[in-house]
Amino acid sequence: MRSLSKLQRVAIFFLLAGIIGPLAPLTVASLAFRWGWPDLLPSIWWWEKREALQTPLAWDYIFDPVSRVGPALQNTILIAVSVTLLALLISLPAAKVLATQKFKGKSLFELFLAAPLIVPEMAVSLGMLLVFLQFGLQGNLGAIILAHLVPVIPYMVRVLTVIYGELDKGMLEQAALLGASRFQIFRHVELPLILPGVLAAALFSILISTNIFLLTFYVGQGQIDTLATLLFSKIRGGGALDPVSAGLTLVIILPGLLFLAFTHRTLKEEVFSGGINKS
Protein backbone atom coordinates (compact mmCIF):
# COMPACT_ATOMS: atom_id res chain seq x y z
CA MET A 1 0.00 0.00 0.00
CA ARG A 2 2.81 2.35 0.83
CA SER A 3 4.63 1.66 -2.40
CA LEU A 4 4.17 3.81 -5.51
CA SER A 5 1.44 3.25 -8.04
CA LYS A 6 2.44 3.12 -11.69
CA LEU A 7 1.13 6.62 -12.33
CA GLN A 8 3.08 8.03 -9.39
CA ARG A 9 6.23 6.35 -10.68
CA VAL A 10 5.73 7.95 -14.08
CA ALA A 11 5.04 11.36 -12.53
CA ILE A 12 8.21 11.29 -10.42
CA PHE A 13 10.21 10.12 -13.42
CA PHE A 14 8.98 13.04 -15.53
CA LEU A 15 9.61 15.52 -12.74
CA LEU A 16 13.20 14.39 -12.28
CA ALA A 17 13.84 14.07 -16.02
CA GLY A 18 12.45 17.55 -16.56
CA ILE A 19 14.85 18.91 -13.96
CA ILE A 20 18.10 17.08 -14.75
CA GLY A 21 17.44 16.42 -18.43
CA PRO A 22 18.01 19.98 -19.66
CA LEU A 23 21.47 20.10 -18.08
CA ALA A 24 22.82 17.85 -20.84
CA PRO A 25 21.81 20.02 -23.83
CA LEU A 26 22.87 23.11 -21.85
CA THR A 27 26.35 21.63 -21.48
CA VAL A 28 26.46 20.68 -25.16
CA ALA A 29 25.30 24.17 -26.16
CA SER A 30 28.03 25.74 -24.04
CA LEU A 31 30.65 23.69 -25.90
CA ALA A 32 29.39 24.39 -29.41
CA PHE A 33 30.91 26.66 -32.02
CA ARG A 34 28.35 26.10 -34.75
CA TRP A 35 25.09 24.37 -33.99
CA GLY A 36 22.77 25.13 -36.88
CA TRP A 37 19.36 23.80 -37.80
CA PRO A 38 18.62 20.88 -38.01
CA ASP A 39 21.68 19.31 -36.35
CA LEU A 40 21.04 17.40 -33.16
CA LEU A 41 24.67 17.91 -32.15
CA PRO A 42 26.98 20.84 -32.98
CA SER A 43 28.67 20.58 -36.39
CA ILE A 44 31.73 22.47 -35.14
CA TRP A 45 32.82 22.27 -31.52
CA TRP A 46 34.45 24.97 -29.47
CA TRP A 47 37.83 23.27 -29.21
CA GLU A 48 38.08 22.80 -32.97
CA LYS A 49 38.04 26.56 -33.51
CA ARG A 50 39.79 27.54 -30.33
CA GLU A 51 43.25 27.99 -31.81
CA ALA A 52 42.16 29.26 -35.21
CA LEU A 53 40.37 32.40 -33.99
CA GLN A 54 41.83 35.37 -32.16
CA THR A 55 38.74 36.20 -30.12
CA PRO A 56 37.94 34.01 -27.12
CA LEU A 57 35.01 31.60 -27.62
CA ALA A 58 32.46 30.00 -25.31
CA TRP A 59 34.18 29.04 -22.05
CA ASP A 60 37.31 30.97 -22.98
CA TYR A 61 35.11 34.03 -23.38
CA ILE A 62 33.41 33.42 -20.05
CA PHE A 63 36.77 33.31 -18.30
CA ASP A 64 38.10 36.25 -20.32
CA PRO A 65 38.03 39.72 -18.68
CA VAL A 66 36.03 41.04 -21.66
CA SER A 67 32.94 39.09 -20.59
CA ARG A 68 32.93 40.72 -17.13
CA VAL A 69 31.88 37.36 -15.63
CA GLY A 70 34.77 37.47 -13.15
CA PRO A 71 33.84 40.83 -11.59
CA ALA A 72 30.16 39.86 -11.73
CA LEU A 73 30.91 36.71 -9.75
CA GLN A 74 32.93 38.78 -7.29
CA ASN A 75 30.09 41.28 -6.90
CA THR A 76 27.53 38.52 -6.49
CA ILE A 77 29.54 36.91 -3.68
CA LEU A 78 30.43 40.20 -2.02
CA ILE A 79 26.80 41.36 -2.06
CA ALA A 80 25.48 38.03 -0.80
CA VAL A 81 27.96 37.81 2.07
CA SER A 82 27.51 41.43 3.17
CA VAL A 83 23.72 41.19 2.97
CA THR A 84 23.83 38.03 5.06
CA LEU A 85 26.04 39.48 7.79
CA LEU A 86 24.02 42.70 7.98
CA ALA A 87 20.73 40.84 7.92
CA LEU A 88 21.90 38.58 10.75
CA LEU A 89 22.84 41.58 12.89
CA ILE A 90 19.42 43.10 12.26
CA SER A 91 17.30 39.94 12.40
CA LEU A 92 18.75 38.21 15.48
CA PRO A 93 17.51 40.80 18.01
CA ALA A 94 14.13 41.05 16.27
CA ALA A 95 13.70 37.28 16.25
CA LYS A 96 14.62 37.06 19.91
CA VAL A 97 11.94 39.59 20.82
CA LEU A 98 9.33 37.89 18.65
CA ALA A 99 10.10 34.49 20.14
CA THR A 100 10.18 35.51 23.79
CA GLN A 101 7.91 38.55 24.25
CA LYS A 102 4.20 39.03 24.01
CA PHE A 103 3.02 42.51 23.08
CA LYS A 104 0.15 44.39 21.56
CA GLY A 105 0.19 44.47 17.79
CA LYS A 106 2.54 41.50 17.51
CA SER A 107 0.55 39.76 14.79
CA LEU A 108 0.29 43.07 12.95
CA PHE A 109 4.06 43.40 13.08
CA GLU A 110 4.44 39.88 11.73
CA LEU A 111 2.04 40.71 8.91
CA PHE A 112 4.11 43.80 8.14
CA LEU A 113 7.20 41.64 7.91
CA ALA A 114 5.44 39.25 5.52
CA ALA A 115 4.30 42.06 3.20
CA PRO A 116 7.33 41.91 0.85
CA LEU A 117 6.12 38.43 -0.12
CA ILE A 118 2.95 39.86 -1.60
CA VAL A 119 4.10 43.20 -3.03
CA PRO A 120 5.45 42.77 -6.59
CA GLU A 121 9.22 43.01 -6.89
CA MET A 122 8.76 45.64 -9.60
CA ALA A 123 7.02 48.06 -7.20
CA VAL A 124 9.73 47.66 -4.57
CA SER A 125 12.50 47.94 -7.18
CA LEU A 126 11.22 51.12 -8.82
CA GLY A 127 10.51 52.77 -5.48
CA MET A 128 13.88 51.75 -4.10
CA LEU A 129 15.68 53.17 -7.14
CA LEU A 130 13.99 56.52 -6.44
CA VAL A 131 14.92 56.34 -2.76
CA PHE A 132 18.57 55.86 -3.71
CA LEU A 133 18.36 58.53 -6.42
CA GLN A 134 17.43 60.99 -3.66
CA PHE A 135 20.69 60.20 -1.91
CA GLY A 136 22.70 59.93 -5.14
CA LEU A 137 23.49 56.32 -4.29
CA GLN A 138 22.18 54.59 -7.44
CA GLY A 139 24.68 52.31 -9.13
CA ASN A 140 26.46 51.83 -5.81
CA LEU A 141 27.38 48.44 -4.37
CA GLY A 142 26.32 49.53 -0.88
CA ALA A 143 22.91 50.56 -2.18
CA ILE A 144 22.39 47.11 -3.70
CA ILE A 145 23.34 45.51 -0.38
CA LEU A 146 20.80 47.68 1.46
CA ALA A 147 18.18 46.91 -1.19
CA HIS A 148 18.66 43.15 -0.82
CA LEU A 149 17.90 43.44 2.89
CA VAL A 150 14.21 43.90 2.09
CA PRO A 151 13.59 40.42 0.66
CA VAL A 152 16.09 38.78 3.04
CA ILE A 153 15.14 40.16 6.47
CA PRO A 154 11.52 38.95 6.55
CA TYR A 155 12.62 35.43 5.82
CA MET A 156 15.52 35.50 8.23
CA VAL A 157 13.42 36.83 11.08
CA ARG A 158 10.91 34.02 10.50
CA VAL A 159 13.52 31.27 10.56
CA LEU A 160 15.37 32.70 13.56
CA THR A 161 12.14 33.19 15.49
CA VAL A 162 11.49 29.45 15.16
CA ILE A 163 15.05 28.75 16.35
CA TYR A 164 14.70 31.03 19.37
CA GLY A 165 11.31 29.53 20.14
CA GLU A 166 12.90 26.10 20.47
CA LEU A 167 15.77 27.41 22.60
CA ASP A 168 15.83 26.03 26.13
CA LYS A 169 15.61 29.14 28.31
CA GLY A 170 16.48 27.14 31.40
CA MET A 171 20.04 26.86 30.17
CA LEU A 172 20.40 30.63 29.96
CA GLU A 173 18.94 31.07 33.43
CA GLN A 174 21.29 28.47 34.88
CA ALA A 175 24.27 30.27 33.40
CA ALA A 176 23.01 33.55 34.87
CA LEU A 177 22.54 31.92 38.28
CA LEU A 178 26.07 30.60 38.13
CA GLY A 179 27.26 34.18 37.74
CA ALA A 180 27.99 34.41 34.03
CA SER A 181 27.93 37.90 32.53
CA ARG A 182 25.48 38.73 29.76
CA PHE A 183 28.23 38.53 27.18
CA GLN A 184 29.46 35.22 28.54
CA ILE A 185 25.95 33.82 28.40
CA PHE A 186 25.59 34.93 24.82
CA ARG A 187 29.03 33.71 23.78
CA HIS A 188 29.12 30.37 25.59
CA VAL A 189 25.51 29.28 25.89
CA GLU A 190 23.14 31.08 23.56
CA LEU A 191 25.35 31.26 20.48
CA PRO A 192 26.31 27.56 20.38
CA LEU A 193 22.66 26.63 20.82
CA ILE A 194 21.37 28.76 17.97
CA LEU A 195 24.37 28.32 15.68
CA PRO A 196 22.93 25.54 13.48
CA GLY A 197 19.82 27.62 12.85
CA VAL A 198 21.86 30.73 12.21
CA LEU A 199 23.95 28.85 9.66
CA ALA A 200 20.85 27.61 7.87
CA ALA A 201 19.40 31.12 7.79
CA ALA A 202 22.70 32.49 6.50
CA LEU A 203 22.88 29.94 3.69
CA PHE A 204 19.35 30.82 2.66
CA SER A 205 20.08 34.47 2.71
CA ILE A 206 23.06 33.93 0.42
CA LEU A 207 20.86 31.93 -1.93
CA ILE A 208 18.08 34.53 -1.98
CA SER A 209 20.55 37.33 -2.61
CA THR A 210 22.38 35.56 -5.47
CA ASN A 211 19.06 34.87 -7.19
CA ILE A 212 17.71 38.42 -7.10
CA PHE A 213 17.61 40.08 -10.49
CA LEU A 214 15.19 43.00 -10.83
CA LEU A 215 16.17 44.81 -7.64
CA THR A 216 19.88 44.63 -8.51
CA PHE A 217 19.15 45.71 -12.05
CA TYR A 218 17.28 48.87 -11.10
CA VAL A 219 19.31 49.93 -8.08
CA GLY A 220 22.58 49.05 -9.84
CA GLN A 221 21.58 51.11 -12.90
CA GLY A 222 23.73 48.98 -15.17
CA GLN A 223 26.91 49.99 -13.33
CA ILE A 224 27.13 46.93 -11.13
CA ASP A 225 27.05 43.50 -12.81
CA THR A 226 26.02 40.39 -10.99
CA LEU A 227 25.64 36.92 -12.50
CA ALA A 228 21.88 37.39 -12.71
CA THR A 229 22.00 40.77 -14.48
CA LEU A 230 24.64 39.46 -16.92
CA LEU A 231 22.51 36.45 -17.80
CA PHE A 232 19.51 38.73 -18.25
CA SER A 233 21.33 40.99 -20.66
CA LYS A 234 22.53 37.92 -22.60
CA ILE A 235 19.12 36.32 -23.04
CA ARG A 236 16.74 39.29 -22.90
CA GLY A 237 16.30 39.24 -26.68
CA GLY A 238 14.87 35.73 -26.44
CA GLY A 239 16.69 34.52 -29.58
CA ALA A 240 18.60 31.25 -29.86
CA LEU A 241 20.81 30.44 -26.89
CA ASP A 242 24.46 31.07 -27.80
CA PRO A 243 27.31 29.10 -26.19
CA VAL A 244 28.17 31.93 -23.80
CA SER A 245 24.60 32.20 -22.50
CA ALA A 246 24.45 28.43 -22.05
CA GLY A 247 27.75 28.47 -20.17
CA LEU A 248 26.63 31.39 -18.04
CA THR A 249 23.43 29.52 -17.19
CA LEU A 250 25.52 26.58 -15.99
CA VAL A 251 27.74 28.91 -13.92
CA ILE A 252 24.66 30.43 -12.31
CA ILE A 253 23.31 26.99 -11.35
CA LEU A 254 26.48 26.22 -9.37
CA PRO A 255 25.81 28.23 -6.17
CA GLY A 256 22.37 26.62 -5.88
CA LEU A 257 23.79 23.13 -6.35
CA LEU A 258 26.49 23.80 -3.75
CA PHE A 259 23.83 25.09 -1.38
CA LEU A 260 21.75 21.94 -1.82
CA ALA A 261 24.76 19.69 -1.37
CA PHE A 262 25.60 21.48 1.91
CA THR A 263 22.10 21.53 3.31
CA HIS A 264 20.50 18.39 1.91
CA ARG A 265 21.25 16.20 4.91
CA THR A 266 21.08 18.80 7.62
CA LEU A 267 18.11 20.95 6.76
CA LYS A 268 14.60 19.85 7.53
CA GLU A 269 12.14 20.13 4.65
CA GLU A 270 9.99 22.48 6.75
CA VAL A 271 12.74 25.06 7.22
CA PHE A 272 13.54 24.83 3.55
CA SER A 273 10.00 25.39 2.37
CA GLY A 274 9.68 28.46 4.55
CA GLY A 275 12.64 30.17 3.03
CA ILE A 276 12.83 29.49 -0.61
CA ASN A 277 9.68 31.04 -1.95
CA LYS A 278 11.10 34.37 -3.03
CA SER A 279 14.13 33.28 -4.95
Added chain:
Amino acid sequence: MRQRKTGEWDFLRLVGLVPASVVMLVFFVGALLICVVQSLGYAPQYGINQFPTSHYYQTFLQGDGFWHMLGLTFYYAVVPTVIGAVLSLFLSIAFAKTFKGRGFALFVYKIPLAVPYLVGVSIVILLFANGGLFARLFYALGIISSPADFPRLLQNTEGWGIMMVYLWKQVPFMTMMLYSNLLVLGRQEEESALLLGASNFQIFFHVTLPRLMPSLVGSTLIIFAFNFGSFEVPFILGAGYPNTLTVEAWRLFDDSDYTRRPEAMAIVMFVTLISSLSILAYLILYRRFERKRGRV
Protein backbone atom coordinates in the same frame (compact mmCIF):
# COMPACT_ATOMS: atom_id res chain seq x y z
CA MET B 1 4.20 56.60 38.27
CA ARG B 2 4.08 52.85 38.15
CA GLN B 3 2.30 53.03 34.84
CA ARG B 4 5.11 55.00 33.31
CA LYS B 5 7.70 52.61 34.58
CA THR B 6 6.13 49.59 32.92
CA GLY B 7 5.87 51.71 29.79
CA GLU B 8 9.60 52.29 29.72
CA TRP B 9 10.29 48.69 30.47
CA ASP B 10 7.94 47.76 27.66
CA PHE B 11 9.93 49.74 25.20
CA LEU B 12 13.23 48.34 26.38
CA ARG B 13 12.16 44.76 25.98
CA LEU B 14 11.01 45.48 22.41
CA VAL B 15 14.10 47.44 21.43
CA GLY B 16 15.36 44.46 19.43
CA LEU B 17 12.66 45.14 16.85
CA VAL B 18 13.97 48.62 16.10
CA PRO B 19 16.75 47.87 13.55
CA ALA B 20 14.55 45.56 11.47
CA SER B 21 11.66 48.03 11.62
CA VAL B 22 13.83 50.94 10.55
CA VAL B 23 15.24 49.06 7.55
CA MET B 24 11.78 47.89 6.46
CA LEU B 25 10.24 51.32 6.98
CA VAL B 26 12.90 53.19 5.02
CA PHE B 27 13.53 50.77 2.16
CA PHE B 28 10.21 48.97 1.83
CA VAL B 29 7.50 51.33 3.03
CA GLY B 30 9.54 54.33 1.87
CA ALA B 31 9.94 52.82 -1.59
CA LEU B 32 6.22 52.12 -1.86
CA LEU B 33 5.33 55.61 -0.64
CA ILE B 34 7.53 57.16 -3.31
CA CYS B 35 5.75 55.01 -5.90
CA VAL B 36 2.36 56.20 -4.61
CA VAL B 37 3.36 59.85 -4.52
CA GLN B 38 4.82 59.75 -8.03
CA SER B 39 1.82 57.91 -9.41
CA LEU B 40 -0.31 60.75 -8.02
CA GLY B 41 1.66 63.33 -9.94
CA TYR B 42 4.50 64.51 -7.71
CA ALA B 43 7.75 64.00 -9.62
CA PRO B 44 9.64 67.32 -9.63
CA GLN B 45 12.77 65.63 -11.02
CA TYR B 46 10.90 65.18 -14.32
CA GLY B 47 9.24 68.57 -14.07
CA ILE B 48 5.91 67.11 -12.94
CA ASN B 49 4.14 68.68 -10.01
CA GLN B 50 0.39 68.15 -10.21
CA PHE B 51 -0.09 66.42 -6.88
CA PRO B 52 -2.69 65.10 -6.32
CA THR B 53 -4.02 64.00 -9.67
CA SER B 54 -5.53 60.75 -10.89
CA HIS B 55 -4.42 61.61 -14.40
CA TYR B 56 -1.79 58.85 -14.64
CA TYR B 57 -4.14 56.18 -13.36
CA GLN B 58 -6.81 57.31 -15.79
CA THR B 59 -4.41 57.39 -18.72
CA PHE B 60 -3.55 53.75 -18.44
CA LEU B 61 -6.92 52.52 -17.18
CA GLN B 62 -8.53 54.04 -20.27
CA GLY B 63 -5.67 53.11 -22.58
CA ASP B 64 -6.21 50.70 -25.49
CA GLY B 65 -4.48 47.64 -24.19
CA PHE B 66 -5.50 47.88 -20.52
CA TRP B 67 -8.14 45.15 -20.35
CA HIS B 68 -6.12 42.89 -22.58
CA MET B 69 -3.02 43.34 -20.40
CA LEU B 70 -4.97 42.83 -17.18
CA GLY B 71 -6.46 39.66 -18.64
CA LEU B 72 -3.04 38.35 -19.66
CA THR B 73 -1.60 39.15 -16.23
CA PHE B 74 -4.34 37.12 -14.56
CA TYR B 75 -4.08 34.35 -17.14
CA TYR B 76 -0.31 33.89 -16.75
CA ALA B 77 -0.71 33.99 -12.97
CA VAL B 78 -3.72 31.74 -12.45
CA VAL B 79 -3.31 28.93 -15.00
CA PRO B 80 0.15 27.75 -13.88
CA THR B 81 -0.89 28.10 -10.23
CA VAL B 82 -3.86 25.77 -10.73
CA ILE B 83 -2.02 23.25 -12.91
CA GLY B 84 0.96 23.38 -10.55
CA ALA B 85 -1.23 22.80 -7.50
CA VAL B 86 -2.79 19.66 -9.01
CA LEU B 87 0.59 18.24 -10.05
CA SER B 88 2.13 19.09 -6.69
CA LEU B 89 -0.66 17.44 -4.71
CA PHE B 90 -0.12 14.28 -6.68
CA LEU B 91 3.68 14.39 -6.37
CA SER B 92 3.76 15.25 -2.67
CA ILE B 93 1.65 12.21 -1.84
CA ALA B 94 3.99 10.08 -3.93
CA PHE B 95 7.03 11.51 -2.15
CA ALA B 96 5.59 10.59 1.23
CA LYS B 97 5.71 6.91 0.28
CA THR B 98 8.78 4.71 0.32
CA PHE B 99 10.47 3.86 -2.95
CA LYS B 100 13.84 3.06 -4.43
CA GLY B 101 15.92 6.15 -5.15
CA ARG B 102 13.85 8.32 -2.84
CA GLY B 103 16.90 10.07 -1.40
CA PHE B 104 18.06 10.94 -4.90
CA ALA B 105 14.61 12.17 -5.90
CA LEU B 106 14.35 14.31 -2.76
CA PHE B 107 17.65 15.95 -3.66
CA VAL B 108 17.04 16.54 -7.35
CA TYR B 109 13.55 18.00 -7.09
CA LYS B 110 14.92 20.90 -5.07
CA ILE B 111 17.33 22.08 -7.77
CA PRO B 112 14.85 24.46 -9.47
CA LEU B 113 14.17 26.03 -6.06
CA ALA B 114 17.80 27.01 -5.70
CA VAL B 115 18.35 28.68 -9.10
CA PRO B 116 17.00 31.94 -10.54
CA TYR B 117 14.00 32.04 -12.87
CA LEU B 118 16.37 33.11 -15.64
CA VAL B 119 17.84 29.60 -15.68
CA GLY B 120 14.38 28.26 -16.50
CA VAL B 121 14.11 30.85 -19.26
CA SER B 122 17.42 29.70 -20.80
CA ILE B 123 16.30 26.09 -20.72
CA VAL B 124 12.93 26.80 -22.29
CA ILE B 125 14.57 28.80 -25.09
CA LEU B 126 17.04 26.00 -25.76
CA LEU B 127 14.38 23.30 -25.87
CA PHE B 128 11.21 24.90 -27.17
CA ALA B 129 12.19 27.69 -29.56
CA ASN B 130 11.20 27.15 -33.18
CA GLY B 131 14.77 26.17 -33.97
CA GLY B 132 15.17 24.51 -30.59
CA LEU B 133 16.00 20.93 -29.68
CA PHE B 134 12.47 19.59 -29.76
CA ALA B 135 11.88 21.10 -33.19
CA ARG B 136 15.10 19.42 -34.39
CA LEU B 137 14.03 16.14 -32.88
CA PHE B 138 10.70 16.36 -34.72
CA TYR B 139 12.59 17.16 -37.90
CA ALA B 140 14.85 14.15 -37.44
CA LEU B 141 11.76 12.00 -36.98
CA GLY B 142 10.30 13.45 -40.16
CA ILE B 143 7.30 15.06 -38.45
CA ILE B 144 8.12 18.61 -39.54
CA SER B 145 10.18 19.89 -42.46
CA SER B 146 11.18 23.39 -41.33
CA PRO B 147 11.40 25.40 -38.08
CA ALA B 148 8.25 27.26 -39.11
CA ASP B 149 6.25 24.01 -38.93
CA PHE B 150 6.98 23.69 -35.23
CA PRO B 151 4.19 25.25 -33.15
CA ARG B 152 5.17 28.68 -31.88
CA LEU B 153 5.51 28.32 -28.12
CA LEU B 154 7.62 31.33 -27.18
CA GLN B 155 7.11 35.06 -27.58
CA ASN B 156 3.39 34.70 -28.20
CA THR B 157 0.33 35.73 -26.24
CA GLU B 158 -0.65 32.17 -25.32
CA GLY B 159 2.41 32.18 -23.08
CA TRP B 160 3.29 28.47 -23.15
CA GLY B 161 6.94 29.29 -22.52
CA ILE B 162 6.09 31.54 -19.58
CA MET B 163 3.95 28.89 -17.97
CA MET B 164 6.55 26.18 -18.53
CA VAL B 165 9.15 28.22 -16.64
CA TYR B 166 6.69 28.92 -13.83
CA LEU B 167 5.80 25.24 -13.55
CA TRP B 168 9.45 24.19 -13.66
CA LYS B 169 10.24 26.44 -10.70
CA GLN B 170 6.98 26.21 -8.80
CA VAL B 171 5.88 22.57 -8.92
CA PRO B 172 8.94 21.68 -6.81
CA PHE B 173 8.14 24.55 -4.45
CA MET B 174 4.51 23.57 -3.91
CA THR B 175 5.45 19.89 -3.73
CA MET B 176 7.90 20.71 -0.97
CA MET B 177 5.36 22.77 0.98
CA LEU B 178 2.76 20.01 0.76
CA TYR B 179 5.19 17.18 1.34
CA SER B 180 6.65 18.76 4.46
CA ASN B 181 3.11 19.33 5.69
CA LEU B 182 2.29 15.65 5.08
CA LEU B 183 5.33 14.67 7.14
CA VAL B 184 4.17 16.84 10.03
CA LEU B 185 0.59 15.57 9.88
CA GLY B 186 1.53 11.89 9.94
CA ARG B 187 -0.56 9.07 8.49
CA GLN B 188 -2.77 7.99 11.36
CA GLU B 189 -6.00 9.41 10.01
CA GLU B 190 -5.40 7.92 6.57
CA GLU B 191 -4.71 4.55 8.12
CA SER B 192 -7.86 4.66 10.24
CA ALA B 193 -9.85 5.48 7.11
CA LEU B 194 -8.22 2.57 5.34
CA LEU B 195 -9.10 0.21 8.18
CA LEU B 196 -12.68 1.43 8.05
CA GLY B 197 -12.78 0.36 4.42
CA ALA B 198 -12.35 3.66 2.56
CA SER B 199 -11.05 3.49 -0.99
CA ASN B 200 -7.91 5.35 -2.06
CA PHE B 201 -10.13 7.84 -3.85
CA GLN B 202 -12.23 8.44 -0.73
CA ILE B 203 -9.15 8.75 1.47
CA PHE B 204 -7.72 11.41 -0.79
CA PHE B 205 -10.84 13.55 -1.04
CA HIS B 206 -12.17 13.11 2.49
CA VAL B 207 -9.03 12.81 4.59
CA THR B 208 -5.80 13.91 2.89
CA LEU B 209 -7.01 16.87 0.83
CA PRO B 210 -8.94 18.59 3.66
CA ARG B 211 -5.94 18.22 5.95
CA LEU B 212 -3.59 19.66 3.33
CA MET B 213 -5.94 22.53 2.53
CA PRO B 214 -4.24 25.19 4.70
CA SER B 215 -0.80 24.60 3.19
CA LEU B 216 -2.29 24.25 -0.30
CA VAL B 217 -3.97 27.63 0.09
CA GLY B 218 -0.79 29.14 1.55
CA SER B 219 1.48 27.94 -1.22
CA THR B 220 -0.88 28.76 -4.11
CA LEU B 221 -1.26 32.21 -2.62
CA ILE B 222 2.47 32.86 -2.61
CA ILE B 223 2.79 31.52 -6.15
CA PHE B 224 -0.12 33.57 -7.44
CA ALA B 225 1.25 36.75 -5.90
CA PHE B 226 4.66 36.08 -7.38
CA ASN B 227 3.37 35.29 -10.88
CA PHE B 228 1.04 38.28 -10.88
CA GLY B 229 3.90 40.72 -10.40
CA SER B 230 6.67 38.75 -12.09
CA PHE B 231 8.77 40.53 -14.68
CA GLU B 232 11.67 38.77 -16.37
CA VAL B 233 9.85 35.64 -17.50
CA PRO B 234 6.98 37.36 -19.40
CA PHE B 235 9.41 40.04 -20.60
CA ILE B 236 11.62 37.51 -22.38
CA LEU B 237 9.14 34.77 -23.24
CA GLY B 238 5.92 36.75 -23.76
CA ALA B 239 4.70 38.65 -26.79
CA GLY B 240 6.17 42.08 -27.43
CA TYR B 241 2.79 43.72 -27.00
CA PRO B 242 0.40 43.28 -25.31
CA ASN B 243 2.18 41.71 -22.39
CA THR B 244 1.60 41.74 -18.63
CA LEU B 245 1.04 44.93 -16.65
CA THR B 246 4.46 44.64 -15.02
CA VAL B 247 6.16 44.49 -18.42
CA GLU B 248 4.13 47.53 -19.48
CA ALA B 249 5.38 49.36 -16.37
CA TRP B 250 8.93 48.47 -17.37
CA ARG B 251 8.34 49.80 -20.89
CA LEU B 252 6.98 53.11 -19.63
CA PHE B 253 9.70 53.55 -17.02
CA ASP B 254 12.31 52.75 -19.66
CA ASP B 255 10.85 55.28 -22.08
CA SER B 256 13.22 58.08 -23.10
CA ASP B 257 10.38 60.45 -22.22
CA TYR B 258 10.72 60.68 -18.42
CA THR B 259 7.29 62.23 -18.03
CA ARG B 260 5.86 58.75 -18.66
CA ARG B 261 7.44 57.43 -15.48
CA PRO B 262 4.55 58.43 -13.18
CA GLU B 263 2.32 56.27 -15.36
CA ALA B 264 4.70 53.35 -14.77
CA MET B 265 4.34 54.04 -11.04
CA ALA B 266 0.56 54.09 -11.38
CA ILE B 267 0.72 50.67 -13.05
CA VAL B 268 2.89 49.06 -10.36
CA MET B 269 0.65 50.47 -7.63
CA PHE B 270 -2.37 49.14 -9.49
CA VAL B 271 -0.73 45.71 -9.78
CA THR B 272 0.06 45.77 -6.06
CA LEU B 273 -3.52 46.69 -5.23
CA ILE B 274 -5.15 44.09 -7.48
CA SER B 275 -2.76 41.39 -6.28
CA SER B 276 -3.54 42.19 -2.63
CA LEU B 277 -7.28 42.32 -3.27
CA SER B 278 -7.18 38.97 -5.09
CA ILE B 279 -5.33 37.43 -2.17
CA LEU B 280 -7.81 38.90 0.28
CA ALA B 281 -10.75 37.56 -1.76
CA TYR B 282 -9.09 34.16 -1.93
CA LEU B 283 -8.59 34.06 1.84
CA ILE B 284 -12.18 35.12 2.50
CA LEU B 285 -13.49 32.45 0.16
CA TYR B 286 -11.29 29.88 1.84
CA ARG B 287 -12.53 30.84 5.33
CA ARG B 288 -16.10 30.58 4.11
CA PHE B 289 -15.41 27.17 2.70
CA GLU B 290 -13.85 26.01 5.96
CA ARG B 291 -16.73 27.44 7.98
CA LYS B 292 -19.19 25.63 5.77
CA ARG B 293 -17.37 22.42 6.52
CA GLY B 294 -17.49 23.36 10.19
CA ARG B 295 -13.77 23.51 10.75
CA VAL B 296 -13.24 27.11 11.83
